[in-house]
Every structure is written in C-alpha cells, then in structure tokens.
Amino acid sequence: MRLHCPICGERDRREFYYQGAAVMLERPGPDAGAAAWDDYLHLRDNTAGDLDELWSHDAGCGAWLRVTRNVSTHEIKTVVLAREIKR
C-alpha cells in the first residue's frame, strides 16, 4: 500500500505508523462527561468502507495525517495534514 504524504510525496506504507480512527482529533473538553470520554477513547465504528484514519509519517517528516481509506479495498481517497484540519 502507498500513501501520499502531502509533504514528502507518495511513499510505501512501511514508512508510516498507524494510529486508528481519526476520532482522536476531536478531543472532548475536560467537563464533557464520562460518556463523551468513553466514546472518544474506546468506541469505534466497525466500518466496511471509507474510514478516516490517523497515520504518522514516522520514517519520514513526522507529519500526522488524516487518511480516508476504504478499509475493504485499501483504496486511499484523501490524505490531509492533521494540522490543516483544526486551522
């Protein structure tokens, strides 16, 4: 599998570290309540299709990426720098 790092270009997936669903980008506030935190940390959709994921270009520039990937076909739809999402 290959990922297009917006900074480095297209690279082999061996250069990347996989984190999981991009839910981790939406950190609840300290007072959001137990349910919101439980959801944030533990509950994930079991999608058989497009999924927003977090990858880190560990063996490259160190950028955190939000990758939209079809987990059934491994087709990569989009790759966005995580830092661009909150801006």
Added chain:
Amino acid sequence: MRVDGKGLIDRSQPVTFRFDGTAYRGFAGDTLASALLANDVRHVARSFKYHRPRGILTAGSEEPNALMTIGRGASADPNVRATVQELFEGLEARSQNSWPSLGFDLLSVNDLAAPFLGAGFYYKTFMWPRVFWEKVYEPFIRRAAGLGALSGEQDADHYEKAYAFCDVLVIGAGPAGLMAAWTAAQSGVRVILADEDSRMGGRLNAETLAIDGASGADWAARMVSELAAMDNVRLMPRTTVTGAHDGGTFGALERVSHHSNGVPKGGVKETFWRIVAKRSVLAAGAIERHVAFRNNDRPGVMAASAVRAYLNRFGVSPGKAVTVFANNDDAHRTAMDLQDAGVHVAAVIDSRRDAQAMGDYRLMSSAMVSDGHGRRGLEAISVRTASGVEKIATDCLAVSGGWNPTVHMTCHMNGRPTWQDDIASFVPTPGAIPGMDTAGACNGSFATAACLAEGAAAAMRSLEALGATSTEVAVPEADDSAYKIEPLWAVPGNGRAWLDFQNDVSVKDVKQAAQENFASVEHMKRYTTQGMATDQGKNSNVAALAVLADATGRGIPETGTTTFRPPYSPVALAALGAGAQGKGFAPERKTTSHAATVAAGAPMIEAGLWYRPSYYPLPDETTWRQSCDREVGWVRNTVGICDVSTLGKIDIQGPDAAQLLDFVYTNMFSTLKENRVRYGLMLREDGFVMDDGTTARLGPNHYVMTTTTAAAGQVMRHLEFVTQALRPDWDVRIMSVTEQWAQFAVAGPKARTLLNGLLDHSIDDDQWPFMSCGTVGVQGVEGRLFRISFSGEHAYEIAVPSRFGDSLFRLLVARAEALGGGAYGMEALNVLRIEKGFITHAEIDGRVTAQDIGMERMLSKKKDFIGATMARRPGLTEDGRAQLVGLKPAGAVKQLTAGAHIYSDGEEPMHEHDQGYVTSVGFSPTLGHYVGLGFVRDGLIRHGDVLNMVDHVRGIQTRVELCDPVFFDPEGGRTRG
C-alpha cells in the same frame, strides 16, 4: 534424444553436469530438464504420497514432478524445478523423496496400500488410540511429510531486497508482453518488462509460428534487443512477478545467480523486488492442462506444449515414437512439428468426433487414452475407440486438455475469475486489479495475432490513463487460427486417474470428497489436499473443479474457484527477509562512550537497540556482583561516571512551549523558572502513566525534555500528535536531539570536586543548587550542566555535542579514578535507583496510575492535561489497586526476585490469593541486604506488613516486609547537600 537442426541452444558450448551422481552432457541454453531428456533420462522423481515414479511433465515454472535439490551443503536449494533450472558447467542435481534410491524406493509400498490412503485418510486414521498421537502418529507423519530437505546449515549466500518504479509494468514477455512493452516504450514513459524465463519471448521460443514472415523466436529476439537499447525501458529476465498488491505495488523475485556455479564473490543469489507501477499490463500467458486417465502420470506422459518446447527451443525429442492425446486443434501442431523434425508420430488420439488431421499422421477421432503402461517409463498406451481397446507402443504421450489462462495475478486483491464457455476455462474479470490491463493468452486469446493486437491495445489504454502521448504502432502479421476445443476432464474408467501430480490426488479422491459432503470447493481442496502443494494446483485446479462440479451436479462457474494468493511461484524466505537477518533486523545503536567502554572490558547489554555497559570489571573481580557492589560504593562514597545519552532528549522551543508542557505533563511547567529543572509525569489520554523524566528550562521559550530510554520514540510521536493534531494553533516546535548530545552522569559526594577543574568556571552550591541547569564551558566546548540525580547522591549530568562525547567520557573517568571512583554500569545504576525508590518502565508498565506510584499530588487541579479526566475515573482511583511499595527480606531466605508474586500469610500461593508482584530487585551493598520494588494491593497503607513472596518459575519462596520505597536517605539530604 537430441534432434539435429532444431533448437535455440548453443551446440558449440557443451556443458557437463551430474544427476544423482551420474555425469551427463548438455549444451549452453539447456535447462536441466531439457538436458536430462536429451540424455533419455525419463524417471527423475518420486511422487509425494505414493512415491510413484515420475518424469518431466512440463517445460515451465508450473512443473509439479521434476523437483530437485541443486548444489551441496549450506547453499543447496531444495525443490528447484528442473524445468526452470538453467544448465551450467558443474551443476549437481539430486532427486528427492526417495530412499534408498530413485530406482528402488522403500516408501513406494504406499502405492500398494493406496486403497487405504485415499482422501481424508489422515483425518480418519490418526484419531485412535489417543496415546498414539505423540509417540506413533506424529513421528510417522513428520518423516513422511515435506518435499525436499534443507541442509540444516546457515545459508551463507547473500540475498537482497530492492525497489523499482515505473509508469508501466509489463508482466510476461511473450508476444503480448513484448508488444505491450514496445508500444508503451515508444511514448517515452518508463517501462519495466519482467519475465520469469532467462530468454524473453514466451511461447514464441517454443513454437514454429511466424511473425511478419520471420520466425517468432527471431522476432522476439529483435524486439528484446531494441527494447534493451532504450533508456526508458528496463528488462528484467529471470524475474517472476509474484504478487499484485495495494497501490500498484508488485512483488517480484529475481533469480540472480541460479544459472552460475555458486554465487559470484560479492554477488547475490536472489533479489526480492518491490515494483511500484502506475499502470500494469498482465501478459502472463496460459498453462496447458492435463487430462485425467488411468496411469496418466507415467514418466513419458507430458504436456503437448512441453513436447513442442523441448523440440523447438532445446532441440530435444522426449520420445522416439510419440503419441498425442488431445481435445483441441492446438495440440495437433505437436505432431506436425515432430514430423517436420523427423520424429516418428505413432498416432494422434482426439476425443472429438469431428477432429480433422492437419497433416499426414494417423488420427484416431472419438478416441480416448484409457491407460498408460510401463512403471518406470511409458512403453505403451491403451486407446479406447468405438470398436474396442487398442494398445499402441509409444515412449512419449503428449497430452493437451486445453489451456488455462494464467489469471492468478488478477485475483490477488479479492477478485474472482469469470468462466468463459468457448475456451472452457476462466478468464480475468476486468478491473480486478486497479490500473491493470490484461492481454493475450492470459486473457483467453490464444492466437498469436490476437496476442500481438491485445498487447498493443493494453499499452495504449495504459498510456491514455497516464495522459501520455501515444504513437500508433503497426501490429505485425501472425497466425490467427481459431482455438477449437471440446471439454474433456477425465477419461471414464477404473483405476486411479491423476489430477494433482504433486500431492497425488486422483479423480476418485475428489469424487469421494463430494460424496462425504466436502462439496464446496474450499472444503474439497482441504480434504483431498488438491492444489495445496508448491505448484498451488497450476496444472490441476480447473480439472479438479470440473470433476467436483460433475460429482455434485453443478456447473463449473457455480462451483467457483479457490482463492489465488501470492506468491505466484515459491519464494525462499531468505529472499523475502533479505536485509532483515541479524543486525539488519536489530541494528546497533552505540553511545559515544562505546569504544572506551568495550576497551575497559565491560560486558554490554541491549536496551532496545542501544548497547549499554552492564558493569566495568576490575582484574581481581570474578563475579558481576563484586563489580556492581564496588561501583555502587563508588557513587555512595566518592564519585561515579555513567553514560546516560540513551535517554530521549527533545528540544522544545517557541512562545507556547510552556503551554505545551503544561498540557502533556500532569504537573505545572509554566511556573518553572529559567535555569531550573523539574521532574514531570506524563499520562496517556486513558489516565495511565506513559512516561516520566525531567525537563529543563534553558531560556524564556526554550526547554529540553528528557524521556526514558524505552519510551523516547513513543513520547516524541505523542508530542508530534499533540502539537500537530490537537493544538496546531500553538506556536511551538519540537525536535528530537537524543543523538546530538552526549550526556554523562557525574554522581557521588566528590562530583563537584571532579567538575571543578574540568569546567571553564568552577561551580558551587549557591549558583548551582539541586535542580538547577545552564550552559557551561567544558574545556572550551559549550556544554550543558544539569544538577539532577538518579542515584540520590550529589550529582550532575553534563552534556556536550556528540562529537566531543568520547573525549569527555575518557576525561571524566580519568578524573573519577584519580578521586578513587570510576565508571559504573547498568547494574549499579539499577541498585542505586532502587535504593532511592526511583521508578523505571519496570514499574510504569502501562497498567499503572499516578495514584498507584504515590504521585497523586502531581495531578494538577488547576489545568487540563492529557489524561486528566480519565485519571480520575472510579476504576483508577478506588481502593484495592496494587500500589508501589518497597520490599525487604524478612524470612530465612534473603533473596528477592523480580517477577515473583506476593501472597497473604497462611494462604495457598495461587492466583486467587494474589496480593501483588515484584518489579525490580537488587542487592544493596549500602544496606547489606536485598531491596525490591513491587506493587501490592493497597500497599501505600500497609507498610510494616509481612507477606509471602513466591517465585513459581525459579522455585524461590521467602517472607517480605512491605516498606516505604525510599530505602536510603529518605530526607534527600545527600542529593541537596
């Protein structure tokens, strides 16, 4: 036998080789198989299960029978297919799967016992009695199992991995592949053309078909040489594309040195490639299938296409009186080619009623071969016709049941092939691999003209998709005869008719599987083992499916295929793992003090990839404990030096650096003054401890964080996540500087004495109190000094740019020795920190909370931080959790062991009575007894309790007293003084 005037071999270059000890001669350009056939060696192997004599069946990588061991000793390769092994001077081949010899094989009794060894035999037989499982059945199965044998020695040959990139990858260099590569190359895009054979051209080298009036082989050779001259084309012969993977990535195995006698010095045996292609054209050809009939596995029974390949490419006729058995027109060319070369064709047997002779040979239509005679080599066949059974003398039967397109690669990403009735076989389903086009025989188009046209068309589609300007190329004239076939899978009759030669699976076995309700193709496969050998059923899958479909009353498309998985043909693990053995798997990270440390005779231990000294032995010391005790004493009484460069160092700068630290640490860092150091505790978002360490503030917006050696990578990634993904609005930059700085602990009452005289300006307690830091001059080099302590003594850590590390270490050690101390290693470091109750990842193992280690007060209530919310959830804060305690021996046995568990008095040492466990232990020479750290249920309020420690693994049991984890100098006066 050799046939004069035929073949692409070089008869001016004779080659000598040995097979099972006997010397033979062949020619350059031969394969081992063609040279054996030229020498009339027909019986070359024994089959896997029944040890039946077998001969060469094919002329390609699909060969199921002729598996041999090539070479000797550590570099011997088992299971090499003689049909792909190029001949070289001095080649040594040995047959496999026979004992004591190929001619007389004891396990061939299996063949006589065959009625008892059919499908499902293992499942039914090795069940009872239970006591036989280990003692009888397993040794028996192990001895009988497996094809070939490894040498048992380390493989000394070198293998490599490599990467290649291109716009168009063309897989297979037959007429379709050559035409595709040629067409794509004209536009200037980067083309890779890979073919498993040493000579490109595919079937053109094996047939007498003409292209543009010239011989097909000559046309192929001309195309290859023109492609080779182009800068944008890379030819990869002897390279099997083994798999199609995600994102246009392909695996490919290049056999670099198998055609030479040993790997040349400095060379490699095989290279495993990862080829990344924007587009690909599959032109993998087709594999001729067999027909099942009684004794269709006699040596001398071959694929018709293989007989033509041996004749036309290698100038060898596998027989003197050849018969042909077919259900299609294509195979008739075998008879024509043989006759043209002067070989006697005894008969052509065609199962079709309307079969037409293409030349002057005896044609028997509506006829089938019903038996093969001659145990070690074919002598005659029985032919069943409307008028009865006729026995025909023949030493070679060329069989063709039609062609199976090589669709394998199109199914590597979950695709399934499509059944095509007119060719009675499966063809690729379009779009099964993104970016891949298929062309030629692998697409079900068997005529040469169609192969050429489809190759050009596939390349044009690739160019269009790439947006490259394409040039129309002329497709040469070639044979365009139709492929006429009537399916024939198995000749009816008694006796065993073989489908899978490599795993000895017969028509009867498949029918039996269906009868016993293993009717799904995946079940049939596993029950009979059909298609599970190293050829993965390349010769037998479709026929076995057809037999299964017939037995279950379904059609072939409804029966479906099993899953095609990479690799297309076997790949040695040595090639897949190239570069990842030994130090390639775990590279060495060395500190700047490595050379001096090794010179001092210190045994090294691994800490992750780092190498660190265990202890520094003196000449009169015989045990590590003596060295360790002495080094601890140095630090407690004089001064010791220890390389601490392996700890992670992260440089943090920017106006928001303090905010970042407040967010990732549980305690406050924005309040830290310049030139001061603070201990920090870091949690994961789920509330458990991630890491700990000290962070120094070097300037208003400049901090240096240290992490533990073990978690350096994890913490760096975590900080990257926080700064990029959670708070990209903060103006802060982070950078790992672990390898840029060499850092040494100078610890002990004489630490300052040591430093004064070394530093450009002397230091004192007022300027440099405990937990201070700053820039210092070290013999004219700008360095950093931190007054921090991991030993509980008056101590410093001194850092200089790495290039000065070696000289600084030597200087520090020399000065320490002059003061009566010296270097200390990990063992002493560990004892020193346990005496002080300092934790490492032995304690913070990912299951431990701040409360568990007695650091609840470090969870700031004034701010949000990573892990703040979840650290306060009930499960992490309620009573009953295991908490950090000190442990000291309180019974007759004075030893403590890490990993031991702790149980209450008077209770059985078993899981349900578990009270906790021991994480770290060491003998404290300072206190004269063992000291340990561990986690015990509610341990914080149980100091003074005496419990049982039981180490079930080492068989050690003692009583331990729970105490404060700080064994030595609890007031900390030594650190500050």
